[in-house]
Amino acid sequence: MQRRSLLAAAPLLALAGCDDEGARHLAGSYAGIDMARGHALRERLAQGLPLVPDVHLRTGVLVAGAGVAGLAAARALRSAGRQDVAVLELEGSAGGNSRAGRVQGLPCPLGAHYLPVPGDGAPEVQDLLEELGLRQRIAGRWQYGGADGRHLVHSPQERLHLHGHWQEGLLPQEGVGSATLAQYRRFAARVRELSREAPFSMPTCKLWKQNQPLVGVHQRLDAMVFDEWLAREGLRDPYLRWYLDYCCRDDYGAGSARVSAWAGIHYFASRHGFAAPGEDAGEPQGVLTWPEGNGWLTERLAAPLRERGQLHTGRSVLRIAEGRHGVEVDALDHASGRVERWQAARCVVALPLFIAARVVGSSAPPFLMEAARRLQWAPWLVANIRLDRPLADVPGAAPAWDNVLYADPVPGGLGYVDAGHQRLAGGALLASPTVLTYYQALGDVADARRRLQQQDWTHWAEPILASLAAAHPDLPERATRVQLTRYGHAMAIPTPGLQAFLSQIGLEPSSIKRRLLSNGERTDIAPVPRSARLLFAHADWSGYSVFEEAFTRGHAAGLAAAA
Template sequence: MGETSRRAWLTHAGAGVLAAAGLPGCAPAPAALPPGAFAGIDMERGHALRERLERAGGAAQPDVLRRAQVVVAGAGVAGLAAARALRLGRVQDVAVLELEDAAGGNSRAGRVQGLACPLGAHYLPVPGEAATEVQDLLEELGLRQRIAGRWRYGGEDGRHLVHSPQERLFLHGHWQEGLLPMADVPPATLAQYRRFGQRVAELSRAAPFAMPAFKNWNPKQPLAPVHQALDAMVFDEWLAREGLDDAYLRWYLDYCCRDDYGAGSARVSAWAGIHYFASRHGFAAPGDEAADDGGILTWPEGNGWLTQQLAQPLAAAGQLFTGRGVLRIAEGRHGVEVDALDWASGRVERWQAERCIVALPAFMAARVVQAGAPAFLAQAAQRLQWAPWLVANIHIDRPLTDVPGAAPAWDNVLYGDAVPGGVGYVDAGHQRLAGSALLASPTVLTYYQALGDVPGARAQLARAPWTHWAAPILSSLASAHPDLPARATRMELTRYGHAMSVPVPGTQQFLSQIGLQRPSLKRQQLSNGERTAVLPPPGTQRLLLAHADWSGYSVFEEAFTRGHHAGLAAAA
């Protein structure tokens, strides 16, 4: 969406803008908003921490001295995975420090009007062969079981696999099944779908794509030539070279990039655009046989369910310290010092440890690691780019009245959504058992807005009131759900100023050169008894860097595997 139409939308948030955006049907008049607020994370706390770091610079005088064998800075997916790996390595003296009041990073969970809902990431595709560490976690949680010689996911009754119908798209005034535009598209569009699917398959054969991606990296050859070529250009440029210019295909591919990477096909690399499909289940054009992707795991609270399972044993053991803002990390001759501000008391705690796993975004790690930092840390903070996100949870008092078409699904997307960066909503109540009276009960719709392509979005998130974001979202969704304004009882919005790293051109080439500097032949045992090679994380002997940023994009498999191997390395 251009800058002019974006301003018009944010100013009016009503019928005229919906018509200008080309959405079908009659646009509703702007409606009064339900009660609402910002919730989830304390954005002001992060800004206050940054200002304190800029003012103070060096070490602060500590009020409290503490000790641990290993300190983990950050309790997102990577930090929680590192703590679990330390437990597997029989390291019990661990302290995990987290800025917010709850663990989980961008995979936190929340509640609106008492109903569980995601505050960020909301699903996990059934992991492929390369994600052995994630498979091990799922076995530990009872989500992966060997039954009659075959692996079954989602628990004994499969209740944690997404129920059908899974996805639908609001297109030409009605809902269609699936997110790839199919309703009334011309034959030329279908031909381009097939051509793109063929190219994905060809590139996969030329140089395999994996999830986690860094498992394909080789210290002697950082990136395969095919991957280097794709990483050198934006996805839109590659599509143009391939003659793939169909508007429906380009919309779909742009949506996929925004959904996984926070920015669209005009910004992410061609490597990222192909990796989205090639690393998991390919791209099946209509009429082609689709690869068996094994399904998608989800919960009413999204991936917050997973992070809660990872955080619970830490909290029970007194190893999780929330409300701690890391001020300084310094490596010395005999160990590591970590200074952290306890927000509740205002006291500075100094942790002394043998090692520190820095499970913070690269830009934050570069600020707080003040002694012993590897040279590439500052380079990464300068070169990587991050996308802001907004997550809006809308409580409705009963199911909505649909326009004609496909039945209500778990994932619901509007073609040509008038909200800048809008990528649709999921229904937190979708996993309720079919036929249950709960199906007619209140639920929460979680709407996602990827803001990586919206100019000034980060500053707007910090300064604009919640109504600035809520009004356009409610009005846009009302084009498909006319009764939504009347059914909505509350909206709670969660802001992420730096939600995820964006895989822009050159990201993979840069990170692969630093990602596996010290090959290892060591093997460690997983919880299921299998053994895995330890992939040394970037960093030093005492400072181990673990975050999805070091893969160049943010998905659960990357973050968890990064954290897992940092924990194994720290325990070795």
């Protein structure tokens, strides 16, 4: 069926969107990330060109990078009473891989598209959600999603295209045998057992203890790839293994043959567990999302910075130099072509580790260079497909927010979310245009980074549209535009041994032990990798990229910079 679908969908790029003569044309482009800017920075640094500043600027604390960690650092500085803050960002808008965009007027995510309701291990994130009105105590219980719950994912939430039709949920269930169900129960039992042996929490960094290695069960899991652990456990069922591989690619950008067993178990044990069909899954975990994905959150974090003139976009950080009396940062303003030289007392380096190592250069602390050497990063592609109306379906479960194709023929394909799912249902809205946001994790795809840079947008769009046509036969008539966003280094991959290494960075004694949050609660401060005047904050320091890790690390670095 896949071959027939591919042949049937091959004319998609020429046959979607009518002109006056009846021919159809699908428009498309790359958008969202300016890869040329990043490569220009790399080439300039490699050439060792002298930096002659055109303008000198001064601030108290400089934040390099306006992804989730950088925005969280700026918020923490503001909460600590620091107003002398400047934030530099390479792209034209803040948010990193949690930014939003539009396709022909419709909002959509350009990267991360949801935030699970945070547990008690993430009080900083809970505090943010209270500030934004997304967490409220009603009748003695915490409720999420706003007073009317509109920011929680509407039902139906997930479905899987399997055996030619849609089933509810993403774990393959329909048409599987008793042996498969037994393997599901076996894996669920092992997740529960490992959770009892040692804590798994999100964010991870708060579990790390000074001068202490990872606990034994974490060490053993961190030492091997997930596939190896599954084989040792006798967990070989192809449906289970497909699902676990999908989960790894979804959260880590690479599959179960590459990520550590610790990461594979952590995916479930740190949040919602794993329930086999027929088992009590407990209270359902809520998921917060918006038509623009996590861009809804980063826009609200960035707004106060814009209002105060503290956010400076379109800047490539070229050099960060730490001196005895302050920090000197050179940045290229792409709009004017001028080099700005910033002087600050401290700098929060909220950049991916491979960039931080380049711009800090020869004066970089050894732990930064070693971490940058050890980490590997997964490329990603995000395809936003505008439809003139919702698609027809093959039989089965009703259209959902998250839609996944079993054994998707697209390498690294993760399915799509419907960016219009959160609109209030009814009448004209159900027949109005929408955007499908398709995700492709390329951590296991050979030469993906080079191909992202060099291939035309049609190289990626054709197989995506062909794959979706198997589940949506009317896709050729409904699609009007495809907008692709490329990430050469979207996220760190939690490979074996990485947690053991990272867990000992930034754990030196600090004068800040506990800090009052804006909601009046106190919390332990996460470890901050740092030198005398540089404080490092990015999800890379946790070895994998999720909102809770990035925000918690940024918050801690901001408080340390304010002290």
